[in-house]
Amino acid sequence: MANHQPIPSVVQRFNQLIQIYAQDKVVLIARFDQAILKWSNGDTVKYRMNEKVNNLSNTTSITIFPKRKIDRTCLMSVNHLPIGEYYNGQEEIHSLVDLINTKCQVFRSPNGNLNSIGMKRKWLLENLYSPNHHNATFSDQIIQSHHPLHSQTANKTKTSYRKCKVIDNTTTASEFIHSFLLKSQPVIIKGAIKHWPAITKWSNDYFKSKIGNKRIHIKLTEKGEFEGCESVANWKSKRANFKIPEAVRQQLQFDDLVVVRPATAELPFPEFLKFVTGENSTHQFSAYLEYTSIKDYMPQLVQDVQEISFVKDFLQLKHLNIWLSDGHTLGKLHFDPYDNFLCQLSGKKRLTLFDPHDNTRLYEGHIPEAMLEYDWDKKKFYRQNLLESTSMVMSPVDILKPNLQRFPKFTKAVPYVCEISPGDALFMPAFWWHEVQSFPDKKEKRNLAVNFWYEPFFTREFPCPTSKAYFKDLI
Numbered sequence: 001m002a003n004h005q006p007i008p009s010v011v012q013r014f015n016q017l018i019q020i021y022a023q024d025k026v027v028l029i030a031r032f033d034q035a036i037l038k039w040s041n042g043d044t045v046k047y048r049m050n051e052k053v054n055n056l057s058n059t060t061s062i063t064i065f066p067k068r069k070i071d072r073t074c075l076m077s078v079n080h081l082p083i084g085e086y087y088n089g090q091e092e093i094h095s096l097v098d099l100i101n102t103k104c105q106v107f108r109s110p111n112g113n114l115n116s117i118g119m120k121r122k123w124l125l126e127n128l129y130s131p132n133h134h135n136a137t138f139s140d141q142i143i144q145s146h147h148p149l150h151s152q153t154a155n156k157t158k159t160s161y162r163k164c165k166v167i168d169n170t171t172t173a174s175e176f177i178h179s180f181l182l183k184s185q186p187v188i189i190k191g192a193i194k195h196w197p198a199i200t201k202w203s204n205d206y207f208k209s210k211i212g213n214k215r216i217h218i219k220l221t222e223k224g225e226f227e228g229c230e231s232v233a234n235w236k237s238k239r240a241n242f243k244i245p246e247a248v249r250q251q252l253q254f255d256d257l258v259v260v261r262p263a264t265a266e267l268p269f270p271e272f273l274k275f276v277t278g279e280n281s282t283h284q285f286s287a288y289l290e291y292t293s294i295k296d297y298m299p300q301l302v303q304d305v306q307e308i309s310f311v312k313d314f315l316q317l318k319h320l321n322i323w324l325s326d327g328h329t330l331g332k333l334h335f336d337p338y339d340n341f342l343c344q345l346s347g348k349k350r351l352t353l354f355d356p357h358d359n360t361r362l363y364e365g366h367i368p369e370a371m372l373e374y375d376w377d378k379k380k381f382y383r384q385n386l387l388e389s390t391s392m393v394m395s396p397v398d399i400l401k402p403n404l405q406r407f408p409k410f411t412k413a414v415p416y417v418c419e420i421s422p423g424d425a426l427f428m429p430a431f432w433w434h435e436v437q438s439f440p441d442k443k444e445k446r447n448l449a450v451n452f453w454y455e456p457f458f459t460r461e462f463p464c465p466t467s468k469a470y471f472k473d474l475i
């Protein structure tokens with residue numbers, strides 16, 4: 001904010017505002033008549049004024065430069081100049097403070113203290129869950145000793161791993177919200193969905209009777225690994241027309257890697273089910289009906305599931321997805337910008353989680369993408385097409401065989417292992433990294449889950465390892 005050639009009352013306002021915003025580094029208060037505007041680091045403020053300048057007098061007006069989003073500048077440099085807006089500088093101090101709070105996304109009262117929103121925000125952000133990084137890092141737990149992620153059965157997880165907390169349905173909504181949601185801490189809710197009709201109704205036969213011959217969109221990979229990274233040298237076509245913004249291209253840390261997207265196929269549901277259960281073994285691929293909207297593709301099934309009561313009236317539901325496979329899939333390490341309830345119906349899932357404090361240790365950033373193709377006649381996968389896009393949510397680190405020379409910071413990352421069985425739900429806050437190993441139900445020969453993706457309570461910019469959590473509405 002800057003004010004022009006001052007008259008006494010504006011000088012007073014000016015001095016008051018300096019005091020009020022003394023602790024907010026994002027708010028710079030300066031006077032136009034005192035030489036050039038400078039940021040607190042001494043750099044000259046470069047700006048331009050809104051061309052639609054109104055007729056406020058220069059001696060009584062103030063100029064506000066609204067806050068620009070700074071988080072994303074670690075990838076996208078903001079190269080346009082801030083635009084100043086004129087306001088009446090003789091307003092009551094309350095009104096000026098409200099205006100500056102809104103324009104600059106700060107939370108002060110006229111006495112210089114944080115206002116009530118600012119206090120709540122500070123308290124919540126200071127109390128976010130954070131593991132103690134001195135204990136149980138990845139190197140302590142995996143590299144130097146046993147490696148449970150390699151085990152092929154769900155029950156062999158060694159006890160020395162950090163595990164997710166477990167609660168049950170006796171927990172109240174208020175306890176859940178205060179102890180987990182507002183702290184951004186994952187937790188397993190044992191037996192959370194055991195009362196769902198889906199638990200008893202959703203057999204393979206029931207699916208066939210309800211879904212019929214409807215064609216569904218599925219994903220295929222060679223050996224059950226979904227969306228890992230590999231060398232771009234494995235791919236045939238080059239990236240001649242890769243038209244991503246220069247700012248992103250310059251900051252691609254790993255342009256020798258690609259995120260491998262699975263091949264896609266459309267099949268009548270019963271055909272897909274035969275691949276899941278092994279009734280059709282003429283192809284060696286792994287077929288996955290993953291993050292598919294139940295409402296859009298199988299609306300007749302929606303009534304068999306229910307939102308978790310803890311958050312039903314608190315969070316806004318964005319997506320309800322089904323996940324159905326043969327139970328031998330591995331979803332590689334990534335995060336999603338949603339608060340997630342992953343609800344297990346058959347088979348088990350073992351998730352390795354890392355919290356967002358590990359973003360730099362997991363090398364968050366843009367990674368170019370490529371997509372497998374499957375030739376149904378030759379029964380072969382092809383690595384042909386590099387895509388002209390980047391993934392922003394995948395880690396380049398393969399946590400099962402990490403290249404520590406290339407990714408040395410990974411040794412300090414702290415994994416949590418969480419296992420869910422039929423009837424359980426895992427609350428995974430937005431931006432927690434997760435790698436998901438599925439295991440089949442022996443009888444039904446499948447793994448079945450649904451998940452609810454909610455508008456996140458805490459959000460952040462990505463990919464940007466240094467971006468901090470904030471609240472969407474309050475910023």
Ligand SMILES: O=C(O)CCC(=O)C(=O)O
Binds near residue numbers: 329
């Ligand atoms: O179950 C899986 O394979 C992946 C689940 C997942 O990534 C999610 O729920 O966000």
